[in-house]
Amino acid sequence: MNRTTKWLVSSATLALTIACAPAALAQAAAGQSAVATTPTADPSTTSPVTSQQAVTEDPGDIIVTAQRRSESVMKVPVSVTVVGAETLTKNGINDLRAVSKLAPSLQPGQDNQFSIRGIGTATFADTVEASVTQVIDDVALGSRYFASAGFYDIERVEVLNGPQGLLFGKNASAGVVNITTAAPRIGEASLSVDLEGTSRARDGSDGLGILVRGTANLPVGDDSALRINAIYSSQDAITQLRSTGTGRAENDVGQRAFRAKFLTKPTDNLSIYLIGDYGKFTGISGTFDFTYRSLGGTSQYPAILAGAGVTPSARNLSSVVDSEYYRDLETGGIQGKVAYAFDSGVEVSNIAAWKTYSLGQNFDSDFTPVDFFNVNRSTSSYDQFSNELRVTLPAENRLTGQFGLYYFYSRNNFTNERAGSSGLPGFVTGGFPFCVGATPAAGPPPACNVSNRAFLGQDSAGRNTNESFAGFGQFTYALSDTLKVIAGGRVTRDKVTLDLIENVNPYFVTLGVPGNRFSGSDSNTNFSWKLGLDWQPTPTTLVYGFYGHGYKGPGFSNASPAPGADLGVSPEISKGGEVGLKQALFDRRVNLSVSAFYTRFENLQVQAFDAALQTIVLQNAAQATTKGIDFSAQARVAKGLTLSASGTLLDAKYDSYPGRQCYPGQTTPSCAINGTFDVSGRQVPQSARFTGVLSADYEVPLTSDLRGTMGGNFYHRSPLLSEYAPGATIPSWNTFDGNIGVRGDQWNLSLFCKNCFNEVRPVSIEVEAGDGINAGALTYIQRWSYDSVRTIGLRLGLQI
Template sequence: MMQPRQQGEPTIEQGGNDMQHAKHLRRLAAGTAMAVMGLSGSAVAQNSADGGFLLEEIIVTAQKRVQNLQDVPVAISVVTGDQLEQANINSAEQLFQRVPTITFRKGNTNKDSAISIRGVGTISFASGVEPSVSTVIDGVVYARAGQQTADFLDLERVEVLRGPQGSIFGKNASAGVVNITTRSPSSTPKGFAEASYYEGNEYRLKAGVSGPLSDKLSGLVTGFFSHFDGNGKNVFNGHDVNGYERYGARMKLVLDATENVTFTAIADYAKGNDNGYADSIGTVFPGAYQDQIFKPSLAPLTPGAKNKDIDNDLDPKTRDKNSGVSLQADIDLGTAAITSITAYRHWYNYQQRDGDFRSDAPLYVATGAAASDVRSHDRGDLSFDQFTQELRIASTGQNFIDYVAGVYYYTTKEVDFFNRTVTACTATTLAAVNGLLPCRAGASTFTTNEGNADFTTKLKNYAAFGQATVNFTDDFRAILGGRYTEDKVSFDFARRSTSTAAFPGVRPAFTATGTTKQDGISGNAGLQYDFADDIIGYATYTRGYKGPALNVFFNMIGTDTLPISEETSNAYEAGLKTRFPEAGLMLNLAAFKTVYDGYQANNLELVAGQVVTRLTNAGSVSTRGLEADFTWAASRDLEFNGGVSYTKARIDKFKCPTTNPTCADAINGKPLPFSAKWKGSVTADWRLPVDLPNGDLNLSNTVQFTSKQGFDINQNPNAVQSGYSTWDAVLAWTSDDDKYRLSLIAKNITDKQYVILRIPNGTAFMRQITPRDSERYFGASARVNF
C-alpha cells in the first residue's frame, strides 16, 4: 500500500535512500555484502509519474546481499515502513495483520513474549533458552524475543524469511527470521513531524530530521512518544490496565570516508512503562472453591470470554529499557566487498503480577478444596547484555560463482532476580460453611512465606558460515551453504525460602550451577531455474540447528539442571516467483515441509497447587503447508496486495514428563500451540476518483483472517481461540507536493473480540490476554514533511 504522489525527490518518509544510496548501489553492485545499509526497499507497487500504481521491483537484503526479491530462492514476505505506519501497526505484536505466517505470543510481560513462523516458535520463561525465530535489526541479532517488543521507529521495511535459515543467519533462526531495516539519512536536508490520536486516549508523537552534515557525513535523528490508557480496568482500585507509555530515539550516521569505505553508526534508546498485559479471567470451571470463593469474590467483575477487567490488589506492571550501539564498516575491494558489524545491546526488564488473581484472598483455610485460596504476589527483574561481532566477505557483480562467507561471535549475560510472596490462612476458629472453613481477621491465623531466587545465565557462540551460488547458465544455478556453530551455556542459581517445605507456587531452597556445550552443523542446498524472464522456480533443502538450552527459572529443582538438547530440523521447500508486468501482477508461491527433532517447548505442571512451566525437549514436531504472496496493480488507481497460508503444524511424537508419563496419547498428532491452519490478509488501496485541487484522496481497506488455534501443548479444549476476521480502513489525503498528509483510521470495524493467549490455571479457571486491536476504535493522524 503506497500513498499516490507525484514522482520526484524522495521524502524523509522514504528515508531519502533512493538518491543517497544510488552511489552505494553503483559502487557495490547487486551482489555486495552490505547486510543493512538502509538501501531503498522499493514499495510493492510504486507510483507512475501521474501518481498511479505501477509494479516495481522490491529490493531486499534477506541473504546479506542486495537483491531483487524475485531472485531470492527463499519464501519472504516484505512490508514497508510506510504501510505499517499508515495502518497503525506499531510493534511486532501486530505484524500478523500483514504477514499471515507470523503469530505473536504475548505474555504477561515482554520477557515472556515470542514470535512463531509457520506454527513454530520457542515459548519459555527460562533464561537459558533462545528464540526459534531470530529478530535482526540493521544487521544485529537480538538475542531475546523481549528485546524487540519496543515500538517500531523509522522502519524502511520488514522482511520475514519463513523456515529455517541455517547458513546465512544461523543463530536462533531454526524457524525463521524477521529482518528489519531502518531508514538511512537523506541526501538533502529534510524533516517531519507526526501526531496521531485514537479512542481510549491513545496518542503517538514522532518527529525527525535528516540530511548531510558535511560532504562525506550525513545523519538522521528520530524520536517518539506514545501513550495508551488501556482497554481494561482493575475493579479493586479503578486503575487502567493493558495500557502503556513509551518513548525513545534513534540516531544514524553514515560516513563516506573514501570512495571505497563507508561507516554506519547507529545508537538507539527506548523506555516502556506498561500496566499489562493483565491476566483477565475467562472461563471458571464448576467446583466448591470456584463457586463458593473464587467467583463471588471477583464481584463486580464478571468472568467471561469478553472480559478485559481484573480484580487485583497488586496492579500488573512492566518496565523496559532497551538501548544499543552498532558500527558497520563496508569496504569495496572491486571484485568483493567486506562488511564488519560490531554491536552492543542492553535490556532491563522489571515485572510484577498478582498470582492469585483476586484482591481479597485468602478467604478460607488453605486445605482440601480451598487449597488455591492464597494471596500470591510476584516481582522480578532482569538485566541483559549482549555483544556481537560479524565479519564477512561477498563477491560483487555477476560471476560464475557468487559467494558470501564470514565468521560470527556472540556472547550474552542475563542476571535475574525473582520474588514470590504467599500468604495463606492456616487456622480459624470459625465454623465451616458448606464444607469450607472461612477466615477473618481476629478469628484466624495467617502465615506468610516467600521465596527469592538469584540466577545468572551466560552464553557464548562462535560460528563460521558461507554460501555460494553457482551460475551454470544465465537461467540455471545451484545454491550451497553451510554453518559451523559452537555454543556454550552456563548458569548459577540460588533460591532462598522461608519454609523448608513447598508452599503454594514455591519449592524449598535450592542452589545449583551447570554448563552445557554443543557443536552443530547447519546448511542448505538448492537449485534455481528461470523458466522465463519473470518466472523463477526453486527447490531447496535446509538443515536447521538451534543450540542447547538450560531450564533456569524461579522454581527449578535438581532435575532441571540437566541440559536441554539441541533442536534440529530438516526443511524442504519448493517455490515459484512470478511477475506479469503487463497485467501488473506479482505472485509468489511456496510449498514446504519441516520436521523438528528435540523440539524445545514449555510443558505445564502443578507445584504445590499452582501451575508452573517447565522447558523440555518435547519430542518431534512437523509443519507443512502452502503459501502465496501477491501484488496486483489492477489499474493506475487500484492495487491489491496480501497473502494466504495453509499450515499443518503437528506434534508427531511427544516426550512426556515423568510426572505424567502417559500424556502422549492426548497430544500426539495434535496441533502445535499458536498454529492456525489458515491465515490470510488482503489490502485494497484505492485512489478515489475525487477531483481535489491540491492533492489525492486514498482509501485503504485490510481484511485479515485467522482460523482456530490452540494455546496449550497439552491440548486443553478451553485454551482455544475460534477463527476470526478483522477489517481495518484508512482514508488519507496527501498533498500534491507530499508535504502534508491527513488520515482517518478505523481498526477492527466489525468489533470482533479475540484473545492472543489463554492459560489454564489447573482445573479451576482460564486466564486470558486480550490485545488492543480486539475491539473497534477510531483515530486520526496528521503529518508534515519539511
C-alpha cells in the same frame, strides 16, 4: 452485527475501493498503460508483499535483504513477506505484534513470543533463546524483550519463513523478522512529524491513546549525515484494571525512546554507519492483560469475582487485583558498521554491536482481590555483544555469494519470586503453624520459631551466559544463463552456562526444592547446511527449491523439578525444504507466488506447567513437523489501484510428545499416573490451519497538488489452539481494517480503523492453575493485546 453482515460490509468496502476508480479502470480497459508514466516507488513506501509482492509500479525493483545483501524481492529464492514504511503508517501498524495482520505466516503469542509457520519458542524462561529471531539493522537480538519497542522511522519489515540461521547469526530455526530502519540521507535536510490519536473499544469507557514520532535528517558536510528519531506514546490499557491493594498499579502503557544514526562516506568505496538507541517502557497492558473467561464447576472464585463486579466471559475486559501490578523496561545499545567495496566489486564489512536491557515487573497472578497468589515478581539485567565479519562477492559474477565469521556473547542476571496465601486471611497465616511475617520467638508451639516469607512460594536467582562462534558461507554458481545452484553451510560452536540458587527464603509450603543450587554448562558444535536450485527460464519467472538442516542452540530450564536434576535443554534441529514459483505477468502488473514447505523439528524446545511445583519447566518435546503452502497474488488493475491476496495453509503437528502436562479434571487413560499425557499426532499450539489477507489500496489525484487515498484489509484466521484443554481454543477471527485520507506534497491526514467491527479475540486462552490445584476446577483466563478490540484513529503527518 452478525457474521454474515460483517462479511458483506467488509466485501462491500473492498468493492467500493475498486469502484472509486472509474477513470483509471476505463483507461486500463482502453489498453493504455498506467505503468510507463508512473515512477518506481522507493522501497520504503511499499505495501505488504509476500515473496514477489510490492505495491509499486515495478514490483521487480523492490529491494530486500532477505539473504543479507540487497536484491530484488522477485529474484530472492526464499519465501518472505515485506511490509514497507508507508503501509505501516497508513494502517496504524506500530509494533511487531500488529505486523501479523499483514503477514499470514507470523502469529503472535504471549509475552513478546512469535511463531512462524506454526513453530516458535513459547516460554517464560530467559535461559533459552527464541526459534523466531528478531534482527534490527543487521544485528540479531538474543532476547524477546527487545520486541517490546514500538515502531519509529522503519523502512521495512521482512518476515522470512522457515529456518534462516545460516545467514542471520543466531538460531532462527523457525524464521526471522528482519527490521530495517531508515538510514541517514547524505545531502538532505528534512524534518518530519507524525501525530496519531486513537480510541479503543472497551467496557465502561473507551481507551484513548496518543502517539508522536519525529525524525530530523541533517547533512554533515558533503559526505555525511545525521538522522535523529524520537517517539512518545501513551496508551490507555485494554482492560479495566481496578486495584484494592497498595503500591503500584500501572496498567496503561508508556514509551519514550530515541535513536541517533550517523552515516559517512569519505570515499566512493568506504562507508561508516553508527547507531545508538535508548528506550523506556512502562505499564503491563498488552503483556499481562489477564481476565477470567470462564469458571469451572467447583471453582473457588465465583463469590469473590461477583463481589468485585467481574463477570467472566469471552468478552470480559475487567479485572480486580490486590497487589502491585507494574512493568518497567529499559533498552539501549550502540552499533557500528564499516564497509569497503573494492574496485573488483568485492565488499568487506564488519558490524559490531552491544545491546542491553533491564526489566522489573510484578503482577497479581490470581487476578482477584484476595491473596491466592499475589506475587509474581521478576527482574533481569541483560547485555549482549556481537561481531560479524562478512565478505560479499559481486552479484554479477558466475560465482557469487558471501562468507564470514560471527561471534556472540550474552549475559543475563535474573531473579524470580512467586508467592501467595492460597486465599487464607492474614490473621490466620500470621500465627502458628504458618508463621507468615511473624517475629521469631523461642519456645514450644504455638510460638513461631521462624518467620516465613509467605504461606507458599518459590524464589530463584541466577546468571545465564551464552557464547557462540560461527563460520558461514553461502554461494550461488551459474550453471547456465538461467540455472543456478545454491550451496551454503555454517559451523557453530555454542557454550551456555547457568548458575542458579532456588528457594533460599522460608515458606510454609515451598514450591520446588528448598535451598537448591545448580551450576552447569553445556556446549555443542553443529554444522547446518543448505542445497538448492534457482531456475529463471524468463526474466519474469523464478522457480526454486532447496533442502537443508537448521539449528538452535542448547539452553536450560530455570526451575528444578527435583534435587540434583539436570536442567539442560538439548539443541533444536530442523530438517526440511521448500519449492516455490514466482511469476510476473502482463508487463509485471500481476504477480503470483506459491511455495510448498516441509520441515521436521527434533528436540523442539517447549515449556509445560508442573502441577507439583506450581511452576513452568522447560523441556524438549521430541519431534514436530510443519508442512503447508504459502501463496500470494497481486494485481495493479489500474493506475493507483492495487489488489492483493496472501495466505498460509498449515499443518503443524507433534510427531512424538508423550510428556505434556495434563489439564485439571483430565481423566485416565489419557492422563497417566504421573500427570502427563501423549499429544503425539496433535496440532502444535499457536498454529492456525489457515490464515489469509485480502487487501485493496487506491490513490487518486484530486487536484494538481492534492491526492486522495483509501484502502482496506480483510484478515481471516482459523481457530487457534492455545492449550489442549477443551476450552483453550481461540475461535476463528475475521477482521476488517480500513483507512481513508488526503495528502499534499508536505502533509497527509487520514482516518483509520483496525478491527473495525470489534471482533473481540484474546491472544491466548490459558488454564488458571490455582483453581485447578486447589479446587480441581477447569477455569480459564485469557490474555489480551491492543489488536484484540476495535481501534479508531486520526493521523496527521508533516514533512519539511
